[in-house]
Amino acid sequence: MNLTLLMYLIPSLIMFGCGVYGFLTRKNMIAIMISLELMLNSIDINFVVFNRYLFPGQMEGMFFTLFAIAIAAAETALALAIIINVFRIAKDVDINKINKLKF
Amino acid sequence: MPLSYTIAVIAIPLLMFLFLGLVGVKMEKKLTGILGCIGMLVTTVLAYGVALTYFFGTGEGQVSAEGVRQAVTVFNPDWLSFSKTLVVRMGIMLDPIAAMMLIVITTVSMMVHLYSLGYMCDHHGHAEKGFQRYYAFLALFTFSMLGLVVATNLFQIFIFFEMVGVSSYLLIGFYYESPAAIHASKKAFIVTRLADLFFLVGILILSYYTQTFDFFGSDVNGIAGLLDNPQSSVAKAGATTFMGCSAMAWALTFIFIGGAGKSAMYPLHIWLPDAMEGPTPVSALIHAATMVVAGVYLVARLFPLYVIVQGAMDIICVVGAFTAFYAAAIACVQSDIKRALAFSTISQIAFMMTSLAVSSADGKLIEIHGGYGLGYMASMFHLFTHAMFKALLFLCAGAIIHAVHSNENDKMHGLHKYMPITSFAFLIGCLAIAGIPPFAGFWSKDEILVAAYEKGLGWGIWMSMVAGMTAFYMFRIYFLIFHWKKHEVHTEHEPSDQPWTMTLPLIILATISIVAGFVPAANLVTWDGAPLHTQLNWTVAGSSVLIACVGIGLAYKMYYKENTLPQRMADSCRGLWTAAYRRFYMDELYQFITHKVIFQGICKPIAKFDRAVIDGFFNMLAEVTNTVSFGIRKLQSGSIQGYVYVYFIGALLLAAVTAMFVIF
């Protein structure tokens, strides 16, 4: 039995699907962020796997993942700051109830 | 120019109108009336001077070598230039009929001005409300009518047609608080306006082909006028035909319709009886003597064209003859004195129209110089005499109405004892209109009958019959008012002859009615200016006097003393009598057409269509935009998950499609 490229892509794909599901269904903004992390992570895996399998001598995929992690960290930090701020004002983190700016 | 002071004849009434209209309102009522009378008196004197100078003077350009009176254009400035050739000028032109009309208009107008001083006051001699306005309007009317008759071109006639129409509207509606007066004035204006529309279309057609409005060309533009050479004018428009008639025939017919509206020819007569809602002197001036003959004057003015275009003449002839009879028949049963006189006026004007139209009876006569001028002369002569005695009759009627405060015959009866002067004046008027020699009407009507007999025996007999009816209905009115039975006094004071301001005009007009027949009209008022040699046709004259006497006798028998004969006769043909009394339901017909067809059937649907369909369409555009906008707004929900969902599905579809392309 060989560990093929496909075998690594499948968990990543499922992780991404879960992320999509979570993002679409959750109401809590933090949960949505968590789902977002899942999706990001699955993409990171893909980059790494493709890099490793297809271009083993190079490191583009790895670096891309590296930067993605860094940016994701920044983004998450900022998003969470906003969420907490919103919570302070609206006393809620339900995305459907935060519609004061809608119209 | 010896006649240049004619402009004063026109200008004084206009200035009087402006003065009385703008300043007079602030002045003492009686004073404005007296000022009006003085102004009118000056005008009258000047007009007589002009007319006499024209008829008997031998000034330059007035009479040609053959003794033919020429039309004199006193002045003729441009007023409105449509194009290089089509120019409307406002001028003064004198020819026999214009000069005659000057006399008619100023005389009657003078009498009415004077008469109104008394009539427009209540019994205590206080002037009525709006006295100044009344005199202003009278001046306006006089101005318009004078402007009309001295017109140098067709368009000027049209302009003053409109002006007299408006003055008539204002004067009929003088008592603007009474609904009947408003209604009558509106009706008069709209009916004549409708006729004017045809007049306008006629002018448009005519001017399109002849490229001129002027009757006579002048040195200024070098373009021949309409009447300089009628044959060529007709030839210009003769070639073009539309529905079988030449353009000229259409034009002349339309112009006649315009005249028929003013002259109350059937079926455009309906406004005239209602116009009697105006003050009686106004009826005498406008609706008996002057404005209503404007149509006759118009046809007479264009007579050289009409004689060539036989088709148009035939229409005039038929309309005139029918109207004469129709109106006479209605006049026989009317109970309102002014209405009866109004129908009598219609009938008499129709006489004039017919007389004009029978002039060209025989094609051969056109060749023979002067052969067909008899009817024309007769018509103008009758216009003159009729104006005098009809004004007299109306003024008498006014005096009577002023005395008994009613228009209805059954409030009058037996007034001879109380108002002898009025009675005599009225009798003279009746004799004149009935055609009893030596009163004025005899001479003119006789000529008309001769002309009609010349056209054909049938026409002659028909007109003689109508003449007989005229005698009958006039004396019916006379006997019913002044005899029939003893007068029952309805008001607090007995009726009596009116003050001198009202009686004097009666006497003057009665005198004119007696002597006017001896005016040598045949020498003065002919279509081409050349004297016409006529002699009394004793057969026609004798028979018409006989017929008139029969009519009078019949009226005497039926109406001199109270009896039941008229009632029995009315009962015996109840349907006919009612129909005649209701004026053969013409008013109802018009009412139906205007209200049911035009107002309810056209105007209302159009107004609804406008609001519902056209406005609805634009509102719908707005509505659709609004709806779509609100629909689209929902997509902008602000829900991030919704956006992602849509985005994700879209991306998936795109991926699926791409995948398919790549894989297969």
Place this chain on the structure above:
Amino acid sequence: MEIFNNPLIYFVIVPLLTLLGLALCSNKGIGAVRAVAVAGATVLVGLAGWLVYLFLQARGAGDTSEMLLRSDVVWYAPLNIKLALGVDGVSVVMIVLSAFIVFAGVFASWKMNPLPKQFFLWFYLLSTGVFGFFISIDLFTMFMFYEVALIPMYLLIGVWGSGNKNYSAMKLTLMLMGGSAFLMLGIIGIYFHSSTDGQLTMNILEIAHNDAIPHDWQLWLFPLTFIGFGVLGAMFPFHTWSPDGHASAPTAVSMLHAGVLMKLGGYGCFRIAIYLMPFAANELGWIFLTLTGISIVYGAFSACVQTDLKYINAYSSVSHCGMVLFAILMFNTTAMTGAVLQMLSHGLMTALFFALIGMIYGRTHTRDIRDMGGMMQIMPYLGVGYVIAGLASLGLPGLSGFVAEMTIFVGSYEHADVFHRVLTIAATCSIVITAVYILRVVGKLLFGAVQNEHHRELTDATWEERLSTATLIVCVAIIGCFPNFFVNIISDSFLPIVKALGAAI
């Protein structure tokens, strides 16, 4: 600067200075506002008189150039947009008309309430647009001033209007803006075909002389521009803004709108649509001629059954303005002269009508003729004014309406084509229908018994109202009595247009 030597520019500068003056006035107290507004209007009337003098003098001295008092200032060089000024006879009379109506309008809105200062500000901004439109001969500048004249209308109706004012203001503005959208497309199209040698231009004279617009483009651009202006000229079926708009607008705005703004439509139609695209005008003229013919009769019939005074006049305007466009489409000097006379006449007498209606409405607080009657006894001055306006409208000789209508009818009938002449005869029918609705409203409103006893306590016109109406009545009478003076000024202006039309067949 060179341009300040041109008297025309002052027709824009004076309203702008008046705007400035008004802006400096205090918000409280109406006296200063009135003084500034009256001063501005008086200066404008004086300027208009001076312009007529200059014009007659130039023409009298034998200057036969198409446009007088020309001057060009480059505005935006890359697109060759210039502030091109110039007037011919038509512009001169339109400017005079506008000046008089602004003058009368100021007095008609003497007691404007609330916010008089702001009202006059917008009022003068509108005037600026109107005057600017008439003095400029550059497409871009004209369009700009056109928009300047349109936009204030929204606020003037929306803020100072009556009745269903928001709806009307919105409807009026949207429809006119829709029209100007068409117009802008047309103008851009004209611009890009304005010349064959690559030097594109916005100047009307140059475009007309280049005669470079290809025929197939003309067939597209002509309807766009004609409809664009036709909407403003209340052409059937784009007239529906007019009844609602007029009904809601305050008096002076109705006056200015019906009196001047609607004239922009007719003016633009011949100055831009017909003059620049004579081929398409000949080809497609009959379509618009039919529409305008419908307008004339349709508007008149609709007016017969209205009960609101302003609606009657709005529909009557549809009929009369239809006549303007109708005559313009007859393509001969006489009819086109008639069209301009009709613009003058309609401008003055509709302004008079709206002024009187505003004054009556201000007293009775109703415009429904069924609720009124016998006004002649109560307010004779206004009553007489109304009768004169009515008589002018139905074409009494001696007042302006007659002269204009007759010139139109005679000119239209001179057209050799049978179709045109039949339409002319159909259009003449409107003189009867006009008489019907005018007499109907005069009879119901002024004559008869007093319907409402409270109306007996109403007063007659005040001095400023008398001044406002008398100005207009005198103008109407002057045109009606001395038409040749105006015809002589106007008619030569159409020679180039008629020549272009003749050459393009």
Place this chain on the structure above:
Amino acid sequence: MESVGNIIMYFVIALSIIVFSVLTVTTRKILRSATYLLFVLFATAALYFQMDYPFLGAVQIAVYAGGIVVLFVFSILLTQRPGDDAAQLISTRRWLGAVAAIAGVGVTGYALFSYAKFCGKQLPAMGDIDMATLGHFLLSTDKWGYLLPFEAVSVLLLACIIGGVVIARRR
């Protein structure tokens, strides 16, 4: 042929990724959700190690597992009252989400499987990446150098820090 240890390792990683991913998005307790995310991130880190990218695995653990998840936990604790359950989801919403997710997985999976040959590639051999090389690449301006993104990210992080401070500061 892979070593059995590697294969077992793979299955452990794959299963934990799948199971914990699903649990992350299905659990109704938000704190648990964050915990499961932590497990997913650990599994991912393990995967990186297996791929012979130890540095990346270390970064994953340090930044993600160590930083972000802690942030999550803190913010959950700040916004959530203890014992709060997420509200029951509306079923239509759940179904729609599921459909979208499954469709996405389906489409992508289909694409993957239709490239089975390509996907069946074996793990090629790769030399060790030492930290020196990595550092050179990160800070070089040569063709494969990443100095610019590196600096960009550092500026981003700075901006992020400032932004976080500004946003979270109590006014």
